[in-house]
Amino acid sequence: MNKSLEYYHGEDELLIYVTGEIDHHSCDGLRLATDELINRFTPEKTVLDFRDVTFCDSSGIAFILGRYKLVTALGKSVSVINIPPQPYKIFTLAAVNKIVSLSPLKIPSRK
Amino acid sequence: MKPIKKKTVKNQFEIKLPSRSVNEGFARASVAAFAAQCDPTVEVISELKTAVSEAVTNAVVHAYPDGIGLIHIKCRLYDDNSIAVSVRDSGVGIEDIQKAREPLYTSGSEDRAGMGFTVMEALSDRITVRSRPQRGTTVTIFKKLSGRNNGQKH
Numbered sequence: 001m002n003k004s005l006e007y008y009h010g011e012d013e014l015l016i017y018v019t020g021e022i023d024h025h026s027c028d029g030l031r032l033a034t035d036e037l038i039n040r041f042t043p044e045k046t047v048l049d050f051r052d053v054t055f056c057d058s059s060g061i062a063f064i065l066g067r068y069k070l071v072t073a074l075g076k077s078v079s080v081i082n083i084p085p086q087p088y089k090i091f092t093l094a095a096v097n098k099i100v101s102l103s104p105l106k107i108p109s110r111k
Numbered sequence: 112m113k114p115i116k117k118k119t120v121k122n123q124f125e126i127k128l129p130s131r132s133v134n135e136g137f138a139r140a141s142v143a144a145f146a147a148q149c150d151p152t153v154e155v156i157s158e159l160k161t162a163v164s165e166a167v168t169n170a171v172v173h174a175y176p177d178g179i180g181l182i183h184i185k186c187r188l189y190d191d192n193s194i195a196v197s198v199r200d201s202g203v204g205i206e207d208i209q210k211a212r213e214p215l216y217t218s219g220s221e222d223r224a225g226m227g228f229t230v231m232e233a234l235s236d237r238i239t240v241r242s243r244p245q246r247g248t249t250v251t252i253f254k255k256l257s258g259r260n261n262g263q264k265h
Contacts, residue, residue: 062222094230
């Protein structure tokens, strides 16, 4: 049930590409896979790239906050980047941005 | 006295699914696909899909603690392009509905954010919750899909 994740481990940074739908069904596998990577490398900064996340409900809120708890306990940090509009809306609704650094996906504006 | 205009149902569908988590994606996608006939904006469809996902997930997580039961999803589309989506189970029911609707409250495990109802309410025009202990729960989501305000709240 573990999700297979593409990641890059650099100097002090672990970049993880989160993909697909984040809901109650998928979040256990996603959680196990990201925690395995974070615990394996214990990087200073974990960056979750959300550009290929197609859907996210409140299970995604729990996922982000759970990873924040994990890295904070290790004295490290986590941020989420390239968040598409739908997940970004959910996260700001729940004020996740007050706890974790979030940045939206930059979509070129319409002419 | 202003006459109350009764809304006509112009289209509807119903599905029954076992309360398995693997069905959550299909359940929300089915409602989104059905609502598409009103040609709502991407944002409005996303909001509806997310609200339905929360309601269905609540039923999957809480309704049948001893096993698997059925979840009934019924969608009614009205002539004013508003939709009512009801998610019904015949499971344990909610003892204290007010408490259940509190942000951050969850009777589930540590991995649950307790934001299901909060997200549902924020993304819909109105929700109703009816429940009887051991008799089941019905959550209904009401949302305008298009019109003068294009589905927005204000």
